[in-house]
Each structure stands twice: as C-alpha cells, then as structure tokens.
Amino acid sequence: MRLEKASDMAEDVPRPVDVNLIREMLDRKKGRMTFCLSACAGCTLCAESCFLFRNHDGDPRYMPSYKVLNSLGKLYKKKGKATRAQLEEMKDLIWRNCVLCERCYCPLGIDLPNMIAFARSILRSQGICGVNLPSPSPPGLE
C-alpha cells in the first residue's frame, strides 16, 4: 500500500525540462528560423488569411505571427532555457489556437506553419502535447 502511494507521488512530479535537448533542436535550424523571426515586419497581413484569427474578433493570440513569435521566438531568445510553466503557456498558442491548415500567407515568404510545427516538435520532446480546436461547423449547420 505504501509503495503504491510512493509511486503515485512520483507520477505527480513533473519531469524537468531538458534544456540541452531544446537547445540542440533549436541549433539544428537556427540559421533559417532566426532569419525568419527577425525578418517579420509586424505588418499583420498573415492574420487576414487565418480563419481562426478572423473568427475570434481579432484576438491577437490567434494572429499567426503572434503565435510564432511567442513560442519559437521566445525559445530562441531564451536559448532554450524555458520553464515547464512557460512551455505549457506556449502549448495553447500552438495547438489550441492553430490547426496547421497552412493557409496563412506572408508576403515576405515566412513559412509560419512550418515554424509552428517546429515549435510543436520541441514541446513534444518535453512530453507536452496539446489539442487542436474542434473544426468549425460548415456554413448553415451552426
């Protein structure tokens, strides 16, 4: 009985963030990703092509560039040194607020969906995985 309780407690302890692994993953794509992150002009044109942004009354948390800058952008700024709580915050941005439909368009050629997918793979490497929003109902069925 005691042993059972001890193992239950062990399961409740969150696993420490593997900063070295995050850094390794970031470094592998550093050149291209940091170029894209710094090239973003903040014009918000990509937001117009994101149906989730349009369906959420212009909530900036659904803006494609916001999602990228506040996930991958933060990870590069922190050189991978993020806490579990910070990674959990990013989870909602890149899973709940994005369905990876690849429709967002950037006139500068920044591949936003690819960057969001990369941020997801980094979070997955730390055992963090989110869920997408349910698909919106087709017109007429709402």
Ligand code: SF4
């Ligand atoms: S359209 Fe491109 S440059 Fe403009 S905010 Fe979006 S990602 Fe940045």
Ligand code: SF4
């Ligand atoms: S990939 Fe994500 S950010 Fe881009 S349009 Fe689709 S839901 Fe929006």
